Amino acid sequence: MQRRHLLGGGTAAALLTALGASARPAFGQTAPVRIVLGFAAGGSVDGVGRMLAEQIGAGLGRTAIVENRTGAAGRLAIEAVKASAADGDTLLLVPQGPMTLFTHVFKSLKFDPMKDFAPISRVCIGDYALTIGPSVPAKDLAGFRDWLKSAGDRASYGSPGAGTIPHFIGVATARALGVPMTHVPYRGSALAVTDVAGGQIPCMFSPVGDAIEQHRAQRVRIVATAGSTRTPFLDGVPTLKESGIDLDVPLWYGLYAPQAVPAATLDRLRATVVAALGTPASKERLGRLGLVPAPSTAAELTALQQRESAMWGPVVKASGFTPED
Structure with missing residues (x-):
């Protein structure tokens, strides 16, 4: 992309004299x-x-x-x-x-x-969230934990990408729940929440905002958030810490x-x-x-x-x- 416009030779020479040959590109x-x-x-x-x-x-x-x-x-x-x-x-x-x-x-x-x-x-x-889809017969984190125990190779979760904070929250949550979960990385959360809503993966960790509209439309369910206090944007959704998982990760x-x-x-x-x-x-x-x-x-x-x-x-x-x- 052309980032700067060329000046006429005389004007350019005057500017170089005034500013010095090492001048940084202009802003604005x-x-x-x-x-x-x-x-x-x-x-x-x-x-x-x-x-x-x-x-x-x-x-x-x-x-x-x-x-x-x-x-x-x-x-x-x-x-x-x-x-x-x-x-x-x-x-x-x-x-x-x-x-x-x-x-x-x-x-x-x-x-x-x-x-x-x-x-x-x-x-x-904001907050990070654990969101489950219709393939999980649960309404809260306790029910999700019970489902995981018998889920076998279906126990997986999506995130916006490998090595992101939601990925790591998933690692820590799986350890706290005592059930291995396979990580499925995406290029951002938009495709992940679509797959959760469609039942391709059971759950995801992401910023609250990436799942909030689907949650409000009852296509997915946000069952917990990862901050120190409950998010003001969702009624009745507890934190992971309230649910027995010692995590406090603000966004x-x-x-x-x-x-x-x-x-x-x-x-x-x-x-x-x-x-x-x-x-x-x-x-x-x-x-x-x-x-x-x-x-x-x-x-x-x-x-x-x-x-x-x-x-x-x-x-x-x-x-x-x-x-x-």
Whole structure:
């Protein structure tokens, strides 16, 4: 994609003289702002991304688009953003797993979550959920546990991808329930929830928002969430901890740019995001996805990322999970 427009020779020469040959690309030209996601269209990450694209585009007076670059549990998207120009035109919207968990579940990464990206803001918070489909004759987690005991090779679960936080929640839940469950990774949650509703797989772990509409339509049933308190978006759904599984894993989404984007550009992007998330329209749209706006400073996002990354190391090791590739 053409990212910058060429200037006439005299103008270019004057700019190079004023700014120096090492000047970074300018922000705010006519190329679209790209918000890159590592998951397919239709899930909650995609929904948040499209809302942000509209709001950021309006706030900057530019076109902003979503680019769904699926594969490798979101790593391909992250690698693409890392390799993009440090001009603020390419951004990464990501659930916290790749930035806090991936260093503990993949033997080799082509990116360093702390060193290769500049934090802009946390975007929103929510919950992960355990969702069962019509192939499971249960109405709650206790009934699901009873079904698992006799399910045999039918005991499996879907997730948005291998090595994601929902994958790991499934590993921990299966261990707590004392029943082996086969993991079935998808490229995002949209296809997984379709297969749960259709009976191809019995259950899935995902953000609440990826299953909430199917739950409300009674095609699937969310039987537990993984946060410390019950989600305000679902009546009567307990937490895993209430149900005897000692897990407390909150969900958040963050917005990042490649490292070396100028501070002034990051500040402008952050101000645009914070303003967008403060509108009633954003609150309503995120609420439909089971999410709550939760902007932050760059320092707050960095501290959150560091704290959770430090937490995941011993948890993954204690679970017996074997790091992949």
